[in-house]
Amino acid sequence: MKESFWGTAIVVAGIFSIFFIYFFQSIVNTNEHNYNILKETTEAAMFDALDLAEYRKSGSIKIDREKFVENFIRRFAESATLARTYKIEIYDVNEVPPKVSLKVSSTETTGISGEIMEFNISNKIDAILESTELGKWVG
Numbered sequence: 001m002k003e004s005f006w007g008t009a010i011v012v013a014g015i016f017s018i019f020f021i022y023f024f025q026s027i028v029n030t031n032e033h034n035y036n037i038l039k040e041t042t043e044a045a046m047f048d049a050l051d052l053a054e055y056r057k058s059g060s061i062k063i064d065r066e067k068f069v070e071n072f073i074r075r076f077a078e079s080a081t082l083a084r085t086y087k088i089e090i091y092d093v094n095e096v097p098p099k100v101s102l103k104v105s106s107t108e109t110t111g112i113s114g115e116i117m118e119f120n121i122s123n124k125i126d127a128i129l130e131s132t133e134l135g136k137w138v139g
Contacts, residue, residue: 027119030084030108035123037079038104042127045072046098050129061129063098076104084108098129 049068054060069090080086084106091101103124109116 027108027121030106031121031123033081034086034104034106034121037076038102038123038125041072041075041079042100042102042125044075046100046127046129050098060096061098062096063093063129065093065095068093068100072102099127101126 045068046063048071049063049065051062051064054062072090073088076086076088087105089103089105091103093100101124103122105120105122108119108121
């Protein structure tokens with residue numbers, strides 16, 4: 001009787017552990033996915049918004065604010081998961097020197113045993129366009 005009780009307890013503990021790992025893995029994957037999209041999209045949108053005419057004329061690095069916002073939203077929408085709702089907040093876009101600050105938030109909903117739990121996942125980034133990368137990109 002003892003051995004069967006311990007065997008059942010180990011099986012139940014194993015099943016509980018699998019559910020626990022699955023639950024937290026989905027949240028971690030969402031956070032990692034959001035961060036990678038945010039980082040890559042911000043970098044690409046900053047390069048797209050670069051004012052090449054100004055750079056060739058005076059050598060100063062400048063981005064166009066409207067062009068950055070347009071490119072960022074388009075690129076983010078292309079890469080984002082359609083199953084989630086995202087909130088994009090753009091705090092600051094400096095044209096000279098090129099710097100942006102933005103935040104992307106989403107909500108992950110998970111239910112275990114009938115109880116619905118919501119997690120707000122936010123990723124914030126402050127990005128500055130570096131001139132060493134610019135020479136490779138323009139040249």
